Amino acid sequence: MKYLICILLIVSSLFSLEVKKLSWPKGDTFLTFLQENNIDNKLYFNLEREDKELCSEIRAGATYYETKNDKGELVQALIEVSEEIQLQIYKDGDGYKFSTLPIIFDEVVETVTIPITSSPYQDILNTTSNSELANEFIRAYSGSVNFKYMRKNDTITIKYRQRIRLGQYHGTPDIISAVVKIRNKEYFIFKNEDDGKYYNEAGKSLTSYFFKIPLTYTRISSPFTRKRWHPILKRYRAHLGIDYAAPRGRAIHSAADGRIVFRGRKGGYGNVIEIVHKNGYKTLYAHQSRFKPGLRVGSRVRQGQTIGYVGTTGVSTGPHLHFGLYKNGRAINPAKMVRVTKSILSGNAKKKFLKYTKVLAKELEEERKNPTQKVLDLKEIPNKSLLKV
Numbered sequence: 001m002k003y004l005i006c007i008l009l010i011v012s013s014l015f016s017l018e019v020k021k022l023s024w025p026k027g028d029t030f031l032t033f034l035q036e037n038n039i040d041n042k043l044y045f046n047l048e049r050e051d052k053e054l055c056s057e058i059r060a061g062a063t064y065y066e067t068k069n070d071k072g073e074l075v076q077a078l079i080e081v082s083e084e085i086q087l088q089i090y091k092d093g094d095g096y097k098f099s100t101l102p103i104i105f106d107e108v109v110e111t112v113t114i115p116i117t118s119s120p121y122q123d124i125l126n127t128t129s130n131s132e133l134a135n136e137f138i139r140a141y142s143g144s145v146n147f148k149y150m151r152k153n154d155t156i157t158i159k160y161r162q163r164i165r166l167g168q169y170h171g172t173p174d175i176i177s178a179v180v181k182i183r184n185k186e187y188f189i190f191k192n193e194d195d196g197k198y199y200n201e202a203g204k205s206l207t208s209y210f211f212k213i214p215l216t217y218t219r220i221s222s223p224f225t226r227k228r229w230h231p232i233l234k235r236y237r238a239h240l241g242i243d244y245a246a247p248r249g250r251a252i253h254s255a256a257d258g259r260i261v262f263r264g265r266k267g268g269y270g271n272v273i274e275i276v277h278k279n280g281y282k283t284l285y286a287h288q289s290r291f292k293p294g295l296r297v298g299s300r301v302r303q304g305q306t307i308g309y310v311g312t313t314g315v316s317t318g319p320h321l322h323f324g325l326y327k328n329g330r331a332i333n334p335a336k337m338v339r340v341t342k343s344i345l346s347g348n349a350k351k352k353f354l355k356y357t358k359v360l361a362k363e364l365e366e367e368r369k370n371p372t373q374k375v376l377d378l379k380e381i382p383n384k385s386l387l388k389v
């Protein structure tokens with residue numbers, strides 16, 4: 001009998017935990033979330049600099065999971081801040097603890113050959129139902145091929161890597177290689193894994209980048225890291241932007257044409273300006289000492305226009321610009337997207353790249369000639385991500 005009661009207790013306590021999938025409300029911050037859940041805000045103030053910055057990465061509309069007990073107390077919250085990292089707040093005795101957890105996802109590599117019937121964008125979308133793949137393909141070829149000249153029966157072959165989480169596409173796919181056949185001419189692109197940029201078969205950079213580094217800096221004091229293991233904290237950390245060290249007061253310029261959507265304080269990021277650009281991109285400029293007068297939310301800015309000045313507002317150890325770049329709300333590495341002067345690989349980097357692309361080109365050729373027409377079927381993916389959020 002005792003045994004039975006014990007089991008009943010366990011079962012009922014499990015069932016009283018309610019996990020809710022929610023969308024982060026506009027205007028809420030990490031601190032307001034703590035307040036709403038009666039959690040001491042020391043949890044935030046005792047965090048280290050990098051973690052405070054991560055807390056400022058929570059964006060309106062971000063997915064988060066909330067687990068509450070039958071008393072309505074928060075037991076655990078998991079808040080997505082990037083493609084790979086989520087913040088975890090969990091009840092520990094009478095108090096709460098902060099941690100970070102990697103987001104579990106599956107990764108598949110697919111190669112598809114798509115005959116052109118209307119336009120590359122539309123045909124990729126119709127075949128794969130993956131609009132991010134269509135966007136990334138257009139971006140990758142933006143500096144080299146004019147799709148206007150494509151005709152019926154021309155083809156596109158793409159080898160790409162896609163992340164899948166909870167039965168849905170997760171984040172921007174990685175195009176590994178692609179070939180566009182227009183009449184009898186072939187145009188290849190290959191992603192160089194070392195710098196994340198696209199090159200042709202001769203090692204010449206192809207993509208036209210519309211972002212420019214937003215200031216003249218002294219050095220990069222902290223690079224972008226999606227996720228790295230911290231052996232002492234025993235958990236993952238991340239830095240979702242590039243820190244450019246520069247003297248206080250140095251002018252900060254808009255990285256591209258766009259429109260200001262945020263201008264104000266943002267937690268650990270201090271004085272922040274956010275600018276939206278075409279194709280779902282957004283840039284963030286943090287720790288500013290002051291903003292350029294005359295600019296407000298809604299103002300249009302040109303590439304290179306001064307928007308503010310370097311400072312140390314928010315959590316910052318010395319004057320620097322934290323520069324963030326987002327695609328559809330998710331942080332991506334700005335280093336892969338800003339224009340660099342060197343556009344041709346040389347020396348060993350070139351040798352290594354050409355060897356690698358030779359194999360890929362052959363593979364694409366075979367796929368183009370004998371298309372398997374296998375398109376990613378989300379239902380077929382063994383869903384380890386379904387087991388864990």
Ligand SMILES: [Zn+2]
Nearest residue numbers: 241242243322
């Ligand atoms: Zn930073």
